[in-house]
Amino acid sequence: MASVSGATSSLGNTSLRGYGGFGSGIDRDSIIEQMTAGTQSKITNQKNKMTSLGWKQEAFQAVSDKMLALQDNYFSFASGTNLKYPSMFAKNQITAMGDSDITKFVSATGSSNMLDYLSILGVKQLASSSTLQSASKGTSSIHTGITQDSLANPVYKSSLLQGRQLRFGTYSGDQYQSAGIFTFPPSYKDKDGDGKDITVSIDYTIDLDAAVEVDGVTMTGGEKLAMQLNKALSQSGIKSGEDSISDVMEFVYADGKMNLQTKAGKTTSLVINSSSSALTALGYNPQNADGTDKTVSDGISLSEFNENQKQLNDTYVNRQTMTQYLTGKKLTISFGGQTKEIELVKSGDRFADLDDLKGIIQGRLNQAFGTDNIKVAGGTDSLSFELGSNASPNQTLTVTSDNAEIRNVLGIQKGASNKLNLEGSIRDNIDKLIPDGPDAEAKRAQFLNSLETDGLVINGVKISGVTADTSIQGMIDKINANKDVGVKASYLSSSNQFVLVSSETGSGREINLEGASVDIFGAIQINPEDSLESSADKLTGGNGADFLESLRTGGLVINGVTIADVTKDTSIKDMIDKINENEATGVKASFSSSNNQLVLEALESNTDGKIELDGASNELFGIDRGNGGFIQGKNAQILVSYGNGVNTMIESSSNTFDLEGLRVTVSQEFGELKQTNGIWTSVDKSKAVTFSAKADVDGVTETVKKFIEEYNEMIKEINTQVTTRPDKAYGPLTEEQKDEMSEKSIENWEKKAKQGLLYNDATMRALSLDMQGVLTNLMANGANYKDLEEMGITISDDYLDGGTITFDEAKFKAAMTSDPEKVSNVFTGGGDIKKGLASIIEDTLTPYATKYANRNGNSYGRLIEEAGSEKIPLSIMNNQIYKDLKEMQSVLDTLNARLASEQDRYISQFTTMETLINQMNSQASYLAQFQA
Structure with missing residues (x-):
């Protein structure tokens, strides 16, 4: 019996699932592909239609994107090159005229019809911010743990x-x-x-x-x-x-x-x-x-x-013992821009007590930094370092060590200074924030408790994240990072004071402190009605006892003259009055509420300006105590003439003024101004500042040039899409076709296939015709074509290019120089022109593409409704082509499912056939044994 498996097959693992042809020798896949060719053809056609429609969408978007870009760049209120604004063409290049030593302090922008009449006669004062300066912080001494007892006891x-x-x-x-x-x-x-x-x-x-x-x-x-x-x-x-x-x-x-x-x-x-x-x-x-x-x-x-x-x-x-420990140990001391290591106790040093040790260290400091610049002070309870008699009170003294053990033993912080340590915490700086004085420890405890419970509050705003463990610099940074506070904080190391400055200039800016912020940023408050005794420590920076004793024994002496009847019970105000009543002193006394200080000024009769202080008077008047204070911000004031013979003093909370459309900024006071019977005048009118203006010819020319270039690119795109016929010999390629072509060949093919997709499209034809009528529309609104020619703007001579505009840059510059108002009227409307070129183009584009649907009957325009645009996110999935593609995808999915079903059915049938053939082959082989 013959076997039906005699034919051999190359089939094995095929493109379709499973195996076929082993028993029958039949090319299963080829047969199934032929049997499903009808469905496969429909799938290919559907894919080609979707590809073509996608290309068509891209063609629409290529046009609409240029239209939207043109509107964004030249017709949008947010654009700095908006050709609908008359100010674009106006004489807005303002020059301050007058004495060059004065005009450098004045700048102006904008435009004004009053420009030819305006003049600034002087600047009386500049705007300033409100400022709160704290009382002086820090400590006069840097204490150590070196005591008389510690020198001998092993502790x-x-x-x-x-x-x-x-x-x-x-x-x-x-x-x-x-x-x-x-x-x-x-x-x-x-x-x-x-x-x-x-x-x-x-x-x-x-x-x-x-x-x-x-x-x-x-x-x-x-x-x-x-x-x-x-x-x-x-x-x-x-x-x-x-x-x-x-x-x-x-x-x-x-x-x-x-x-x-x-x-x-x-x-x-x-x-x-x-x-x-x-x-x-x-x-x-x-x-x-x-x-x-x-x-x-x-x-x-x-x-x-x-x-x-x-x-x-x-x-x-x-x-x-301290003596044993200090031997060979060094401290790093900084003063006057110099930093040196000072060995406290050298091997071989001999001293009987703490005073002897102070003398040894003082000698080393004098040799290193100069005599009496740094003083070794303190009683038997503690050795300390402070500024000496030859040092300026504002100089910085730092005593530290890189060795933590030495710092711990001596009881000093890293970077210990007579000033605040900005890297140290608020807690570590507590003795400097609230210096020694009556009830100092109780005040410090109250401050830390207030900081813990209520936080740091300035102008009613709590500064988040500020605790006792926050560094001083960290606290300043947190204040400055909080815009709601309305102040900027800083620390002046020279005077050892905090400063809060209002973020905005002008009068009426308050700086209000609450709780813990008062202790840090507050000024020392002195009431002139209080007695000298009750105010002694505030007036003298903590030296109240010495002042009162000097007052008791020597009285108050100024320029060798003793002021009668001034005792500890005299009020500050009465003391000032008594000084001023005594003309023999040659001085005038006053109390400055802004910085809580007593002030002495030499009288005109005091021809050499001499002010000599002695004893108690030196404690009161001789030193800036750094009491701090609040200075109210000021409004800027300028005297303006409008050319009508009337001068007007104008105020502004900043140094910028709006003068009839002209924005003027001043940066320095000038002009000698005086007021007589309520009328302000200028003593020297030669210092007055006037203004001249011209149009920004180069800037406007460049903007219009770029506008016309982009406009013409848009017109060319529209014209190309409308007039290019499609070549039906080219269409979308299948994947099989692409596999047989090079990338460059595919690119060239698809470039050709994409041409002409919008040929004869009704919407595109309408758009093209509307754009060709732009200049005609401008003429209908009152423009004169001759005027356009004179300013270098004409329609193209080639009627086939779709209505591009030609631009003569030289003519346009000449027109902007001679008559910028006429150019402005053409673009923005004005004079005899009802609607300018910019508005006409915008109105022509809007029905086809716009970002503002409310301007177009709640529609983004015909092109956007047809194809959408990535420039308008809401339109990406809300346009006709997207909907068509979605429906086509649904059809494609159905066809793919049908193809899979057909393939499964045929595979099942072929599998059954192969099974039967295999069975027959087995039976034939079995029977062949008996025949043999």
């Missing part, structure tokens, strides 16, 4: 741990493999409350049993030290296997010992090398109970380390 601690090392590693037999070395660092990196990077010093000499607060949590000093060491450990980079060492182990302070424990759920093979220099300081006992050394040839495990600990308090610091 000062220096760390035995900082800079020492723990060496971690593993042992394999006798071989030690290092995993890393942890050096106990002076500090670690962290984040402050604002998320800024900061460096935190580790307090290695902290009292281990003292209660301390960290981020609102109370703990012992030992627990704080362990916490800081763990943060440093996490930044060491040491690994335990794949883990960071800080993920595996941690320092734990408990029962007076500093243990090193594995974390819950973690194990480690790391041991501590017995040569580690930090072991002794951490309290590790290397000896057995009998005094023999422990055998640690394979390292010290964490459990061995923890089981052999002494009390940390006995090992972590070295306790010394």
